[in-house]
Amino acid sequence: MSTYWNDKNSPMNPVSAPDFLPTEQMRELQLYRLQGVVKHCYDNVEFFKNRLDERSIAPGDIKTLEDIAKLPFAVKTDLRDNYPFGLFAVPMNDIVRLHASSGTTGKPIVVAYTEEDMKVWVNVMVRSLASCGVSSEDILQNAYGYGLFTGGLGLHCGAEALGATVIPISGGNTNKQIMLMKDFGSTVISVTPSYFLHVVEVASEMGISIKDLPLRVGIFGAEPWTFEMRARIEEQAGIKAYDIYGLSEIIGPGVGVECSAQNGLHIFEDHFYPEIIDSDTGEVLPDGTEGELVLTTLTKQAIPMIRYRTRDITKIMTEKCKCGRTIRRIEKISTRSDDMMIIRGVNVFPSQIEAALLAIEGTLPHYMIYLTKEHDLDCLEVKVEINSAQFGDTVSAIEGLKSRIAESIKSVVGVSVKVTLVEPKTIERSQGKAKRVIDLRNNK
């Protein structure tokens, strides 16, 4: 059994076979499925039917894949407005699972799965794990939160179906994470990158180097993270860090994932059809151009999503991937248009600040961005923890470090920044999705 799954990159692996489908066949399959899902929505979701009727579009108008551009977009507020069950396309009797977003702004977003949807989710999760080199011989410590959040159970079901040994530890409880990682010999961890950094740090305080443990692969997702952050994680923990992408509105984790090439995330486009659009005009952009990722669920039954705007900024990569997969890749997402900060009229993303900070040798990835107003002017302050390796013994050495960080950030974002160095472990560590920005501008 092990050799069967270990041959994870082989087209002979029946579960991963669609990853290697010739492009023409994939397009044919996508069109067939797109026509099906549009009809399914039109027949069963009143909200969707009204939208098409308003535009005088009939499901039969979808004759080519390009015709998808005729269909209206769906956005997060559509889910919120139809809370809880307004967008269901099947009777409740057919629903086997409900998940919901944390709902930080009012009502949560509800997502649902039929038995068939669960099979699709498990399928894309198995393919995701195989793409990261995980096999049935692995012991996977799942540190994503279990519960309404799709991360925990999504990873769990996929890893179990793959035949790996799953440790359903969930998020938090850092000392226990480290103890089990050591005692059980976990070879894979699935976790948010920010929480993993915290685990590495606490382990080091306990005198345990993650490098010396059997851990070899990290499956990181649920928050944007930069290439620079990956370099730090791989170096500090001696593992391969792979990015997994997903969102509850589409299915949860397993929409896309990196492969051994670690160069872009393959989208499981037999189930999730990707488009890149211009965020302002809604116009579809050609492959290779940066814009907002829009996804259509081609097979989802419970809550199909037609042209869902993800708010994630990326592009579809055009070159063939070294790993041999033919399914298209998107560039690693490090920015969400939702995270964009407007500072003195300039658009700034937290990921740009992270990349600029980590470009300075010896800096730690523990930082917090503060936005304040001074005399009606936006002020950007970045608090960064200092470590002993960087700490020169003179004031000029520390001032030098501060100005190097400030210059690096300013050169990237184009806004001057106040850098404040703080003592170690004074910036709060995240147990799940990291909060990196504190905006105090509207509190006055």
Place this chain on the structure above:
Amino acid sequence: MKIQQLSLFIENKPGHLISICSDLDKYGINILALSLADTTSFGILRLIVNDWEKAKTALEADGHVVNITEVVAIEVPNDPGGLVKVLDVMDASEINIEYMYAFAGNPELNTAALIFRFDKPDVAVEILRNAGISGVDPIDVFN
């Protein structure tokens, strides 16, 4: 003549200095000399203690950023012009003093002790020895 000095990064906020001093107290470490360089947002506390290794371990365990720097302890006559003699020697040799501060004096011998951070500590020690300037030995300091 050469002594290990602890340097600590501290935020310029109430309560930060006392937490360091309490740690040292807890481990029975005595501060022999100190200097505090301050800026608006942070300070660097420089300490000469009786057991620097123990102090470093204790402070790092409590999450402080500690650096060890080699400094030079020199004994000068407690008279007008006592310091000038040392500075003259260093000036002639183009050794830069990054910072300095006073140490405890010895009333019996009418001497004062000074801590110097030179850009080239080893060269500085050589030059001082040749000029007949006596250093303060770690053993004398710590006992």
